[in-house]
Amino acid sequence: MDADEFRKRGREMIDYVADYLENIRDRRPLPSVQPGFMKELLPDHAPENPEKWEDVFKDIERVIMPGVTHWHNPQFHAYFPTSNSYPGILADILSDAIGCIGFSWASSPSCTELEVIVMDWLGKLLDLPKEFLFCSGGRGGGVIQGTASEATLVALLSARSHVLHRLKEKDPNLNEAHVMSRLVAYCSDQSHSSVERAGLIGAVQMKKIETDEKSSLRGSSLRDMIESDQAKGLIPFFRNQAYSRVNNKALCYSIKLGEQNNIWMHIDAAYAGSAFICPEFRPLLNGYAMSFNFNPHKWMLVNFDCSAMVKDSKLVSEAFTVDPLYLQHENQGKMPDYRHWHIPLGRRFRSLKVWFVLRLYGLKGLQEYIRKDVRLAHEFENFVKDDNRFEIFGEVILGLIEAINDDGRIHLVPSKVKDTYFLRFAICASRTNSDDVKFAWENYKFVHLILCICKQYKNTL
């Protein structure tokens, strides 16, 4: 493909993408294909001779689209939202064209410098304390990780390296393997599965603390567990705190960068964090934290992948520093070399999409977007509250989900808190509006009533 053809095909592709997104309501959110469907549609080997663009382009509708779950259909209410916006898509095109690998400042200075700037912008939008940001001139600073799972893992590995370092200073003959086997990290029993995985990958015990009836972690439960672990000779060193709810009260937070009782607290606000750009949705965050992350790729119109993490950058980079000669450069130390801040060496120019989105929506546009989604979620909540026939039958919930998803007009997934199964209704797509929420409720209620009737019928047998 030469440049002239690229220009022509590029225009066609942009048209296709705009048509796809503008008409996405016409496609079912959930595809009806069976596993292995694609094998029937494609040859079992790559072509020997080059094919024509027209033939590849035609296969988007024939081969790909039948098996796509349309996350941006307004009736997609499953899992959690993933962001998508035209400015984000345009930035990714530019990032792909530049195609740099920004592992150090020298490997592409703009890639690093724009990231430094937009990470401070994001921190200020969320009103995070300055200490967490580059502009403090201190230990803070931000980095774009691919996902929240990586942010949690990086936090845990940094905390692990930090505690080993501290203990080694006290006792230079320390047996590292012995210390590693006694390290213990904590999260709540409601924590995201990525936290348990961070413990598995980081090879440390991850203890789940039981939450109260409001699914909140009580400070006293954590304290009791820490004290009893210390008495057994274990070494508590890390705790993960998730913020997954949007409060509806004007609250402000006052977190400080630092450790408390030698425990590194990592705050995971992957989903809810974007809402903190609205002062009225900020949670009550007090005390000390060493790292904080949220996903602009969930709820801030920045396309996947983009998880923003701010932290004690010195301790994080110390944990990951391996510095072979060929990666070094003469300006080292003046700007971050982001390869020390995350797991891979290579990194894409992801800050471009944050920059485009922040500039083209502005704080006001993004706040409006978040507030609209919160309003829609409350509309749905009111439908549920106003219907006194509504109750949840744990035993039939999976059948209910199957019925809703087989019907295909909306897409939901179930979840479980303690022993209660429930249906999760998430406002995901940027195009979802009030009518979609009403439609989902009517659809959902309808299936639910059939199942209630079935259940009552079964009970009378």
Ligand SMILES: *Cc1c(COP(=O)(O)O)cnc(C)c1O
């Ligand atoms: C969605 C979510 C994650 C996982 O996000 P990834 O970026 O896909 O790793 C982790 N924690 C919380 C609280 C989440 O909501």
